[in-house]
Amino acid sequence: MSKYAYGLAAAAVAAALATPADAQLLARKDLSLATALTIATTAVETCKTNGFATSATVVGRNGEVIVQLRGDNTGPHTMENSFRKAYTSRTFRIPSGEMTKRLKDNPTLGTVHLSNIIALAGALQIKIGEETIGAIGVSGAPGGEKDEVCAQAGIDKVADQLK
Numbered sequence: 001m002s003k004y005a006y007g008l009a010a011a012a013v014a015a016a017l018a019t020p021a022d023a024q025l026l027a028r029k030d031l032s033l034a035t036a037l038t039i040a041t042t043a044v045e046t047c048k049t050n051g052f053a054t055s056a057t058v059v060g061r062n063g064e065v066i067v068q069l070r071g072d073n074t075g076p077h078t079m080e081n082s083f084r085k086a087y088t089s090r091t092f093r094i095p096s097g098e099m100t101k102r103l104k105d106n107p108t109l110g111t112v113h114l115s116n117i118i119a120l121a122g123a124l125q126i127k128i129g130e131e132t133i134g135a136i137g138v139s140g141a142p143g144g145e146k147d148e149v150c151a152q153a154g155i156d157k158v159a160d161q162l163k
Helices: 003-018 033-049 077-092 097-105 144-157
Strands: 055-059 065-070 123-128 131-139
Touching: 033 055, 033 065, 033 131, 033 144, 055 077, 055 144, 065 077, 077 097, 077 123, 077 131, 097 144, 123 144, 131 144
Parallel strands: none
Antiparallel strands: 055 065, 055 131, 123 131
């Protein structure tokens, strides 16, 4: 047998030993377009009913935009803010308003300088049990706590699907 053949055989044995016998793919649930659209639409409509013109963004497990809706008569900045709020909520697995508290407790916190991170209330995580699978951010109401109420209404609308 040549040196090359011995090398290949050794590599095959090493690879076989390095791979756990019970290795398997991850099973997970992700937000569908229909679910994300229902969450965003419900949030924008809830705010509209309360007299607020808002935009909403739903991001998925990796912080990617699934749905982005700009409500009637909203400012152009509401799209970006709703995304940044949702991204912050998803990536840190916290309501986006929690980032404000973290910065108040630690003004030199470096995470606020990361791309797409914002310290404003108005976004909530979308969870199945304790697992965060996405987030919704809302922007445009006078105060993040009002945006958050609308975000919660969107999540509540699909609560039966988040099991």
